[in-house]
Amino acid sequence: SSFKDDVSTSPQLFAPMSPYDVELPIQTTEDVLFGSQLNQPKDLPTDFSSVDLSFLPDITQDNNEQNLSEDGHEMQKEPDGSIPRNEDSGIFVDESSLSYPRTTQPSPEASGVCPSLTPMTPMTPVTPASESSGIVPQLQNIVSTVNLACKLDLKNIALHARNAEYNPKRFAAVIMRIREPRTTALIFSSGKMVCTGAKSEEQSRLAARKYARVVQKLGFPAKFLDFKIQNMVGSCDVRFPIRLEGLVLTHQQFSSYEPELFPGLIYRMVKPRIVLLIFVSGKVVLTGAKERSEIYEAFENIYPILKGFKKAS
């Protein structure tokens, strides 16, 4: 059928061109597996070919590739027989109520259009590795910790420093701020310090060093040990609205969407271990990363999934 032809002639299938390809080992190996499957069409699951899919709306080739790539990224578990929802069927179609009429017809040839379908067995992505989203998440906040390795007198610090506030009844740490890089630090009497608000790892480190220097100038033998980035938060905009109700149906194991509690969908990605907040406007917040690459990788993983829920024209 046209589906198999198009995919097997795609020249970019095995040429990694994405700058983030190194962080996506799954994609490359699965591409190879899928490629071998393509060459033996008979090995494709029979469920796929015998299904009458004429009831699905027409979609373009582009959409089809994106939809299949979404399956590849969720290799572990597939919801049984679920279809990536189009918005018209969004919230009212219960998974269990769908049934596939089995016919003896071969795969449909509705005007050369390939159906979007999540097959019974997980299939690997068809998207050529070069087709990355083109959107780079921006880092919004970095949280880091460092050990100054000396006991601190917080009252003393609050008295001698202009940029410090200390309210022991409310919180047992001094809250200190500097202007450049614009950050906030929590300094504890044990000598441990938390630095928040920086927009990059280097900025966070520079800021932490400045706080340590302030503490030094106040007369304490502060050191700079075990600087570690604890959390990174990034955000970006995919520039199209997203059907959250559909996403939570097809990715139930990873998603939590409770409009009564929070307007966004909370997606807990397993690899990399990142939590994404996905909103109807298309804005995505990524958090929980220890390294910048995890944010980028997580976004590249979610982008094809989100594109699958873009309204087909």
Added chain:
Amino acid sequence: MAAQGRCPSCGSAALVEDAHYAQQQLVCAACGCVLAEGLLTTTYTEEEHLREVSYSQSTGQKEQLSRCLQRGIRRVQDLCKVLQLPRVFEETAVSYFQRAVQHPSFHLVSLEKKELLGGCCVFVTCRQHNWPVTMGTICSLLYAKQELFASVYLSLQKELELSVPALSLADLVKTHLNSFRLFQHAANVPAPFVEDKEKVVARTMQMVELASETWLVTGRHPVPIVTAAAFLSWQSLQPSARLSCTLGRFCKVAGVDLPPPAHLRLKELLEILLRMASQLAWLRVFKLDKKTVVKHIGDLLQHRIFLLKNAFCQEDGEEQGAAAPGEGSPSSPPAAGGVAQEKGCPSGGKCQHEGGPRPLLPPCLINSRKRLRTAATSPSDSAITGDEPISDSEIEQYLRGPEEIRAFSKAKAWP
């Protein structure tokens, strides 16, 4: 059984097993003191010598449920009965509750939280069976604060790794409308307000479906949408008598709460309906406004698929916009609309002529008041390595001078 130990009264080690009638006894041969008799209990040594055993040390504790757990289970069962849930739900909810309470993160929480935990288990069970119940309902039954319920629910979902399907709005319509008191004649319900339940439910379902297709539902609290949809549906079934009734009065008569967002949802729904009406040939003669459009809701809902396609241009709809005049509605579109369509509809908010189609987007994108943030990283920012030298003067700006310190400590009466 081997005799062990010594007689507590005389200290002799000569202990003999003897039977007094049918009862086994352990007797001291020297003084005749009975050490133990009727060995019916466990192997704990205290019990063998007829000493009191604390409950926590006896075997009874392992067999019985703790009082806290018993109370919690009873709570869960009561909740299920109040909500009139099927028997199966009760069993499932109780099993979730037992699992949850034994989990380390819930074992030691406050009693208040344990009660909420029971409510959460019932809630999860209902949702897993697609039984529509909102958190608001459970919270009001438990007299609980919604934030606390939310946090317990989220941690329950995480710890027990439960997958909870999304709330089905269609089912919610039916259950929510059940609580409306408009379907039977009553003292406070004016005669023209009473309506047939099936009709209201059917039309509200269509209205809610329309709302979800036009991005009014995603990310929003479900109940206000159902309330607003029910109001419009009810009005449209007998507009002459009901157009003068406001949303507030409607809710009061129906005996339901008016959630604050319902007014906004109503406004949004009316805007969608007005746009759809502009595409219906026979309605264009009337200059419809948000009151009069209600009369035609029946027609609009009947043809909603067609009307939606024409009233709103699609996202990536350059082709759509150009082709529209050709395939469009039966009568020629008004001049303004035609012009707008010919221009095509690039994504974003450019398509905002009065009579022309606008892009079908969530309201947060249409009414976007936020400035588009340009790339925040300036070249100087990206050049930072983190190891730059730090000048003394920069640090000193953050330190107080001696006079300042004196003034400060005097003023603050430093503790």
